[in-house]
Amino acid sequence: xxxxxxxxxxxxxxxxxxxxxxxxxxxxxxxxxxxxxxxxxxxxxxxxxxxxxxxxxxxxxxxxxxxxxxxxxxxxxxxxxxxxxxxxxxxxxxxxxxxxxxxxxxxxxxxxxxxxxxxxxxxxxxxxxxxxxxxxxxxxxxxxxxxxxxxxxxxxxxxxxxxxxxxxxxxxxxxxxxxxxxxxxxxxxxxxxxxxxxxxxxxxxxxxxxxxxxxxxxxxxxxxxxxxxxxxxxxxxxxxxxxxxxxxxxxxxxxxxxxxxxxxxxxxxxx
Amino acid sequence: xxxxxxxxxxxxxxxxxxxxxxxxxxxxxxxxxxxxxxxxxxxxxxxxxxxxxxxxxxxxxxxxxxxxxxxxxxxxxxxxxxxxxxxxxxxxxxxxxxxxxxxxxxxxxxxxxxxxxxxxxxxxxxxxxxxxxxxxxxxxxxxxxxxxxxxxxxxxxxxxxxxxxxxxxxxxxxxxxxxxxxxxxxxxxxxxxxxxxxxxxxxxxxxxxxxxxxxxxxxxxxxxxxxxxxxxxxxxxxxxxxxxxxxxxxxxxxxxxxx
Numbered sequence: 001x002x003x004x005x006x007x008x009x010x011x012x013x014x015x016x017x018x019x020x021x022x023x024x025x026x027x028x029x030x031x032x033x034x035x036x037x038x039x040x041x042x043x044x045x046x047x048x049x050x051x052x053x054x055x056x057x058x059x060x061x062x063x064x065x066x067x068x069x070x071x072x073x074x075x076x077x078x079x080x081x082x083x084x085x086x087x088x089x090x091x092x093x094x095x096x097x098x099x100x101x102x103x104x105x106x107x108x109x110x111x112x113x114x115x116x117x118x119x120x121x122x123x124x125x126x127x128x129x130x131x132x133x134x135x136x137x138x139x140x141x142x143x144x145x146x147x148x149x150x151x152x153x154x155x156x157x158x159x160x161x162x163x164x165x166x167x168x169x170x171x172x173x174x175x176x177x178x179x180x181x182x183x184x185x186x187x188x189x190x191x192x193x194x195x196x197x198x199x200x201x202x203x204x205x206x207x208x209x210x211x212x213x214x215x216x217x218x219x220x221x222x223x224x225x226x227x228x229x230x231x232x233x234x235x236x237x238x239x240x241x242x243x244x245x246x247x248x249x250x251x252x253x254x255x256x257x258x259x260x261x262x263x264x265x266x267x268x269x270x271x
Numbered sequence: 272x273x274x275x276x277x278x279x280x281x282x283x284x285x286x287x288x289x290x291x292x293x294x295x296x297x298x299x300x301x302x303x304x305x306x307x308x309x310x311x312x313x314x315x316x317x318x319x320x321x322x323x324x325x326x327x328x329x330x331x332x333x334x335x336x337x338x339x340x341x342x343x344x345x346x347x348x349x350x351x352x353x354x355x356x357x358x359x360x361x362x363x364x365x366x367x368x369x370x371x372x373x374x375x376x377x378x379x380x381x382x383x384x385x386x387x388x389x390x391x392x393x394x395x396x397x398x399x400x401x402x403x404x405x406x407x408x409x410x411x412x413x414x415x416x417x418x419x420x421x422x423x424x425x426x427x428x429x430x431x432x433x434x435x436x437x438x439x440x441x442x443x444x445x446x447x448x449x450x451x452x453x454x455x456x457x458x459x460x461x462x463x464x465x466x467x468x469x470x471x472x473x474x475x476x477x478x479x480x481x482x483x484x485x486x487x488x489x490x491x492x493x494x495x496x497x498x499x500x501x502x503x504x505x506x507x508x509x510x511x512x513x514x515x516x517x518x519x520x521x522x523x524x525x526x527x528x529x530x
Binding site for chain 2: 106109118
């Protein structure tokens with residue numbers, strides 16, 4: 001029988017359900033999308049998206065390529081503005097937010113890009129240090145201490161002096177994660193954190209994300225194609241399809257659902 | 272046609288705004304000195320051999336072409352004057368800026384374009400890092416400083432090349448050639464107690480360097496659509512830089528010698 005018909009047999013699922021219950025304890029919404037529309041030219045990407053992410057939970061968004069998952073993340077961080085609707089992050093209306101407020105809000109968010117987006121002319125250490133060097137008045141000694149601490153946290157302590165070109169794909173992702181963590185954010189956005197990685201490295205990244213969420217109590221919004229990622233890191237998950245979010249539930253319910261569209265989307269992945 | 276004109280105006284507006292943004296960040300020169308020195312190295316020392324080689328041959332060509340015509344009127348002893356003035360006023364600044372546009376400018380556009388399409392610029396934005404101060408200002412300043420320095424080298428080697436041709440092919444002695452070069456570059460005016468042909472060329476070079484850097488950075492920052500977009504940004508940077516160098520050259524020449 002496929003895993004979809006026996007959801008609780010997966011070792012990661014029971015803890016995910018527990019996590020969903022623990023997330024219930026803090027129900028205040030930190031990220032809210034209400035009837036959000038976004039189009040690029042004639043191509044409608046978001047068509048009335050509703051989404052609520054609660055403080056402290058890790059919410060995963062799945063969906064077919066080009067459905068607007070990354071576009072959704074970019075709205076959260078203010079890289080894109082919606083055509084219509086409301087995007088609210090920690091009480092700030094992102095369409096009306098001023099530059100100063102946006103800078104302050106962004107300092108409480110971390111963004112892990114799909115390809116890590118490390119500056120290739122800086123060492124991994126300098127990449128991680130960049131937000132602190134550019135936006136704080138911390139001493140170099142303090143910055144170095146924090147950078148080494150974060151690299152240790154994501155388990156790439158030896159990467160400090162290396163250039164991005166000398167790092168493997170998995171190490172780049174970890175350094176990108178360390179950079180996102182360097183300002184001790186309350187919200188971390190992950191854009192395909194395991195894309196392009198082999199299953200073993202993907203699994204280690206997923207467990208790292210989960211561990212960070214548990215240890216640091218940050219809110220996570222994860223865009224992913226990978227069921228393993230959803231099972232390991234997600235408290236709740238939804239599918240973005242046709243510009244709206246559907247089938248929002250716990251990973252176990254989501255992966256065990258008999259909804260025809262969901263089965264169609266998950267079919268190959270579950271196999 | 273109208274859409275093209277609107278796009279052109281939008282382009283000009285964007286570059287003027289970018290120039291202003293760079294100017295507003297010049298106060299951070301000391302903080303960014305490391306990046307500026309790195310860019311001076313990239314913009315200068317890595318292309319100095321190209322500038323010297325091209326400058327040498329440009330001087331030789333000017334000397335040969337004008338020398339042969341002057342010889343018909345028995346005026347070949349004026350060859351030093353013509354080589355010196357044409358190198359310092361026009362050829363040195365123009366050739367140097369064109370070389371910088373083709374080498375350093377294209378590299379800037381490709382570098383920033385790659386950063387744009389690989390989301391590095393978006394990452395900087397998300398981290399609230401001032402990308403103009405970090406990426407653009409050091410490059411613009413470095414190119415604006417390095418272009419006049421390279422122009423001095425280009426002028427000098429071009430005049431030396433002209434002397435070699437004057438001596439070896441036009442039967443103008445080197446001492447006579449040098450005398451006419453020095454004589455030609457004596458003209459000063461109220462603006463600066465320096466040879467006008469030299470300082471006007473160097474001021475032009477400064478402007479050309481800044482123009483090349485702003486256009487190239489602007490093209491790179493706006494690159495989209497992957498490798499194709501980076502290619503387009505690079506092509507646009509070189510094309511627009513050369514056009515801007517030529518157009519601004521006319522107005523600067525008018526300002527120095529006609530106004």
